[in-house]
Amino acid sequence: MAKILISPLGSGSLDRNNSATRKYRTAKYQIDGKDYEKSFIASVLYEHLNLDGIIFIGTVKSMWEEVYETFCQEKNVNCDENYYCQLADKIAQLDYRSPLDSLDLSLIESVLGAKSRCILIKYGIDQAELWENFDKTIQxxxxxxxxxxxxxxITHSFRSLSVFQFLTVTFIQELLSEKQIKISGVFYGMLDVTAELKYTPVVDLNPLFEITAWIKxxxxxxxxxxxxxxxxLLEKQGETTLAQQISQVSQSINMNYVNAIKQNSTTLKSSLAKPSPSKPFNYLRGILEKFAEKFAQKSTRSAIPEAEYQLELAGWYFENQRYATGYITLAEAIITYLCELEGKNPGSENDRNTMKEFLHHPNNRNRELAQLYFQVNPIRTAIAHALIDKKRAGVGSAIDNAEQYYQKAKQIFKTKTFL
Known part of the structure; x- marks a missing residue:
């Protein structure tokens, strides 16, 4: 396992003492209370974090010659003056139109070490170049x-490239989860406040990744x-009880255990009434409150019939694009509704089977409720049994009709009859 830094490289500014050369001005960087007098923040981080390698990402105009000279000094490697001068002269002749193979950076990579690389990218002046840079970073x-x-x-280089690089790495972190690559820090050298503070603070912006996790x-x-x-995320912030309750509700929903959904939603509703110190979560609280209020156990006086509860749950599943579970719940809600109308026990398998036979009786099969069930149940059966049947209605049709079936059931349930 290696500790690797990705650092964008800018074009720097002309040396005050020699207008023919470019330099990153030396700054007094401060990180974790320690001071480092260096020109490259990458050099500061390399020393402070005891890194194994650096991946420099820059354009053909970036200060590659200064990277070479600086790290030759820091690693006690003889600096090839001819290579330095040739590289500087070559870079001076290049611009945004130059091909990426215009520079040979292999000697710099050899100085940096086996775990290090130098990557040339475009300026990112249009979408095509940004996506090309995206591909490079992924590689x-x-x-x-x-x-x-x-x-x-993300201290140097064009601001647009630093932001794009950050978002690219965030994206890649999700794609390469099997590699278990951990993003341990995002650093920014605040050169903007150097004159005021008399030093340059190096800030760890790792909370940015936490924000992206909250967004997801x-x-x-x-x-x-x-x-x-x-x-x-709540568990990491010490909100153990609330985290467990949310997890239990999610597990109940994923399994479609209706009684567990009801019980766990009731518990969660009570906890959500209490304030939480987690600021990101407070902006999401309303989503959970709405769900918990809808599906929590009601008092005996305000309790709704079990069939209506299942029906509302089916509607929620459809609304949240969980169509398979929605169809299973909708079909079962219809049978529960019949059990309630006929005075049968909705929890009895025998009674539920009796109600299914009831729908197929010649006197009942043309009723609206029976016709709805005959439309919904084949889809439910195909889902529940993972049937391969080319005669079945297509996926698009089942999805398109889901809301219509739900609304139809809702109209019928309100009548308290078979219609």
Missing amino acids: VIDSLEKGDELYLD GAYSLKNYGNGDLIAE
Whole structure:
């Protein structure tokens, strides 16, 4: 397992003492209370974090010659003056139109070490170049070994490239989860406040990755009703009880255990009434409150029939694009409704089978409820038994009709009759 830094490389500014050369001005960087007098923040992080390698990402105009000279000095390697001058002269002749193979950076890579690389990218002045840079970054991350720790420096280079690089690494972290690559830090050298503070603070922006995790969790919760990631994030913040309750509700939903959904929603509703110190979660609280209020156990006086509860749950599944579970729940809600009308026990398998036969009776099969069941149940059966049947209605048709079936059942249930 190696600790690798990805650092964008800018073009620097002209040396005040020699207008023919470029330099990153030396700054007094401060990180974790320690001071480092260096020009490259990558050099600071390399020493402070005891890194195994650096992946420099830059354009053909970036300060590759200065990287070479600086790390030759720091690693006590003889600097080839001819290579330095040739590289500087070559870079001076290049611009945004130059091909990426215009520079030979192999000597710099040999100085940096086996775990280090120099990657040339485009300026990113249009979408085509941004996506080309995206591909380059993915190839870099894909070359890492399982279990490597990744650090990100976004201090230098074009601001657009630093932001794009951050988002790319965030995206890749999800794609390469099997590699178990951990992003351990995102650092920014705040050169903007150097004059005021008399030093340059190096800030760890790792909370940015936490925010992206909350964004993903919020999307999963809002669009699919899955609160597992939110529960995981709350657990990390010490909100153990709330995290467990959200997880239990999610598990109940995923298994479609109706009684468990009801019980766990009731418990969660009580906990959500209490304030939480987690600021990200407080912005998501309303989504969970709405669900818990809808599916929690009601008082005896305000309790709704079991069939209506199942029907509302089916509607929620359809709304959240969980169509398979929605169809299973809708079909069962219809049978529960019949049991309630006929004074049968909805929890009895025999009684439920009797009601299914009841629907097929010649006197009943043309009723609206029976016709609805005959439309819904074949879809439920295909889902529940994973049937391969080319005669079955297509997936698109089943999805398109889901809301219509739900609304039809809702109209029938309100009549308290078979229609």
